[in-house]
Amino acid sequence: MSTEYGADQIQILEGLEAVRKRPGMYIGSTSARGLHHLVYEIVDNSVDEALAGFCDEIIVTINKDNSVTVEDNGRGIPVGINHKAGIPAVEVVFTILHAGGKFGGGGYKVSGGLHGVGASVVNALSDWLEVTIYQEGKVYKQRYERGKACNSLQVTGDCDPDKTGTTVTFQPDGAIFQETTVFEFDVLKQRLREMAFLTKNLKIVLCDNRIVNEETGEEKPLVKKFHYEGGIREFVTYLNKSKTPLYDTVLYFEGTKDNVYVEVAMQHNDSYTESAYSFVNNINTPEGGTHLAGFRNAITKTFNDYARTNKLLKDSEPNLAGEDIREGITAIVSVKIEDPQFEGQTKQKLGNSEARGAVDSVVSEQLTYFLEQNPGVAKTICEKSILAQRARDAARKARDLTRRKTALEGMALPGKLADCSDKDPKNCEIYIVEGDSAGGSAKTARSRATQAILPLRGKILNVEKARLDKIYANAEIKAMITAFGTGIHDDFDINKLRYHKIIIMTDADVDGAHISTLMLTFLYRFMPELIKGGFVYLAQPPLYKLEKNKKVWYAYSDEELNTILNEVGRDQSNRIQRYKGLGEMDAEQLWETTMDPERRVLLRVTMDEETESEVDLTFTTLMGDKVEPRREFIEENAKFVKNLDI
Numbered sequence: 001m002s003t004e005y006g007a008d009q010i011q012i013l014e015g016l017e018a019v020r021k022r023p024g025m026y027i028g029s030t031s032a033r034g035l036h037h038l039v040y041e042i043v044d045n046s047v048d049e050a051l052a053g054f055c056d057e058i059i060v061t062i063n064k065d066n067s068v069t070v071e072d073n074g075r076g077i078p079v080g081i082n083h084k085a086g087i088p089a090v091e092v093v094f095t096i097l098h099a100g101g102k103f104g105g106g107g108y109k110v111s112g113g114l115h116g117v118g119a120s121v122v123n124a125l126s127d128w129l130e131v132t133i134y135q136e137g138k139v140y141k142q143r144y145e146r147g148k149a150c151n152s153l154q155v156t157g158d159c160d161p162d163k164t165g166t167t168v169t170f171q172p173d174g175a176i177f178q179e180t181t182v183f184e185f186d187v188l189k190q191r192l193r194e195m196a197f198l199t200k201n202l203k204i205v206l207c208d209n210r211i212v213n214e215e216t217g218e219e220k221p222l223v224k225k226f227h228y229e230g231g232i233r234e235f236v237t238y239l240n241k242s243k244t245p246l247y248d249t250v251l252y253f254e255g256t257k258d259n260v261y262v263e264v265a266m267q268h269n270d271s272y273t274e275s276a277y278s279f280v281n282n283i284n285t286p287e288g289g290t291h292l293a294g295f296r297n298a299i300t301k302t303f304n305d306y307a308r309t310n311k312l313l314k315d316s317e318p319n320l321a322g323e324d325i326r327e328g329i330t331a332i333v334s335v336k337i338e339d340p341q342f343e344g345q346t347k348q349k350l351g352n353s354e355a356r357g358a359v360d361s362v363v364s365e366q367l368t369y370f371l372e373q374n375p376g377v378a379k380t381i382c383e384k385s386i387l388a389q390r391a392r393d394a395a396r397k398a399r400d401l402t403r404r405k406t407a408l409e410g411m412a413l414p415g416k417l418a419d420c421s422d423k424d425p426k427n428c429e430i431y432i433v434e435g436d437s438a439g440g441s442a443k444t445a446r447s448r449a450t451q452a453i454l455p456l457r458g459k460i461l462n463v464e465k466a467r468l469d470k471i472y473a474n475a476e477i478k479a480m481i482t483a484f485g486t487g488i489h490d491d492f493d494i495n496k497l498r499y500h501k502i503i504i505m506t507d508a509d510v511d512g513a514h515i516s517t518l519m520l521t522f523l524y525r526f527m528p529e530l531i532k533g534g535f536v537y538l539a540q541p542p543l544y545k546l547e548k549n550k551k552v553w554y555a556y557s558d559e560e561l562n563t564i565l566n567e568v569g570r571d572q573s574n575r576i577q578r579y580k581g582l583g584e585m586d587a588e589q590l591w592e593t594t595m596d597p598e599r600r601v602l603l604r605v606t607m608d609e610e611t612e613s614e615v616d617l618t619f620t621t622l623m624g625d626k627v628e629p630r631r632e633f634i635e636e637n638a639k640f641v642k643n644l645d646i
Contacts, residue, residue: 016124041118049074200231243269260358289350294359395468414479429501438582445591464623507581
């Protein structure tokens with residue numbers, strides 16, 4: 001192998017080669033997430049046309065061969081010759097990086113696609129891409145393969161002079177997306193629904209042509225339409241559907257200041273968590289930024305002023321904290337800016353300083369008017385905030401108490417925790433086990449060096465329905481917080497985590513599933529960083545044990561049991577045991593099947609920031625108070641259920 005490093009070893013990647021060489025740099029990853037990102041890039045361009053006021057319908061179709069077609073009725077990508085490049089503008093857009101109509105002003109006022117890489121990146125990472133443009137009564141077509149034009153732009157026919165728009169069809173390249181090239185309807189549905197909420201009056205249709213009726217063999221496309229005249233107001237109503245709103249109206253504020261167009265919708269509900277989502281030019285900013293800071297500042301200031309003026313807060317009482325006012329709020333903050341500055345390439349956090357001032361001033365002014373005109377609503381919100389403040393004080397005292405105790409006792413770990421001897425968190429794992437009997441077997445079975453066991457008695461508290469002070473007082477939850485070592489809320493520090501694998505081990509029955517859901521609800525609401533960091537796992541205990549001729553097999557599903565039986569033969573000498581719970585296994589079996597790192601099956605719990613609003617909705621639907629949405633959810637998803645213990 002040559003180790004020479006001279007002038008000729010410096011490679012220059014021409015045109016779109018760079019994208020094919022390092023796709024992750026442009027679309028984040030080449031996993032399923034990156035694959036769906038291709039669709040968003042093309043749809044973003046169509047949405048930009050809608051934001052500019054030229055397009056009101058986008059149709060996204062997943063074709064039978066798993067290619068995707070995106071068509072809009074905007075102005076159509078220009079077909080004239082771009083003088084600088086000497087080729088039609090559409091070819092420039094699809095074959096040259098950093099080319100787009102969003103740099104020089106004039107073409108677009110605001111846009112989501114900013115780097116001018118969207119269309120060309122999709123083209124570079126596709127096996128083939130075809131674009132059709134309708135303009136001035138003519139139909140133009142061009143085909144590309146792996147980013148290179150196969151022919152020049154051709155006129156293929158005539159159309160109605162009033163018809164304009166662009167249709168793009170592409171097939172992702174399997175050589176790049178090795179993990180999967182299959183688009184998931186539900187993933188696209190979430191994102192497109194979000195886009196339709198954020199652009200009022202834009203109609204987005206998602207159509208899946210891959211679905212075939214098993215009995216008749218007929219195709220029956222699945223079609224979902226998203227069209228919301230109320231825009232983000234309807235978004236708030238949608239997110240609140242599993243909660244009980246405290247008042248009927250969804251507060252809506254809009255205005256323009258310093259060239260920033262601000263739209264905010266908000267409504268309080270009876271839950272105890274804040275759900276605020278922020279967007280810039282229709283792009284989700286999961287880490288917030290200046291626009292969210294402006295919104296928080298405005299509501300804290302306005303509510304405190306109102307509560308003081310109207311004597312809802314006594315002079316001796318302290319001001320309401322922002323988190324008290326935001327308890328149970330669902331809010332969407334959406335801003336449109338000509339030149340958004342993001343912190344980081346991934347557009348996760350807005351950095352424009354003018355956005356803060358603009359959101360603050362629009363919300364403060366319009367919220368003040370609203371509260372004065374609706375004293376009933378204002379009073380309801382203030383009362384809820386004051387209750388939240390008291391609960392927070394009680395929780396703080398409870399927390400301080402536990403801290404004080406531990407300072408004297410030298411950080412005592414919960415009594416029932418059987419800790420491991422290794423002190424390096426990377427090697428350590430903690431099993432959270434339901435019930436003392438399974439806990440006993442697990443303690444005997446474990447590898448003492450690296451596996452800790454924390455048995456929980458019964459079902460833990462449903463944190464979705466409880467306030468902080470009640471949560472802190474719960475012994476099981478306290479035991480978990482102390483065992484993990486990270487602290488919670490403001491004190492949370494991921495570096496203090498004592499175990500890099502938190503494994504929830506429950507019975508493979510309905511009760512077990514309920515306990516693991518309660519656990520995940522607690523972790524999602526109080527320590528989401530553990531889930532985002534990939535530290536949380538679910539253990540998979542086996543469902544069956546098969547004995548034959550002194551040999552033993554374990555099966556983790558009905559399918560697996562069938563496969564084993566087909567291999568060893570079905571006769572009288574088979575002894576099959578169905579495990580109802582972990583308590584039925586002795587320590588040796590538990591180690592073999594569920595705890596031995598060499599042989600066990602673990603499922604990692606993951607969470608994608610882009611779908612956070614949907615995750616939130618699922619938790620509130622399943623764990624909240626309202627029965628109706630939960631019933632609908634169960635009816636919709638019942639067809640996916642397996643292993644019910646009936």
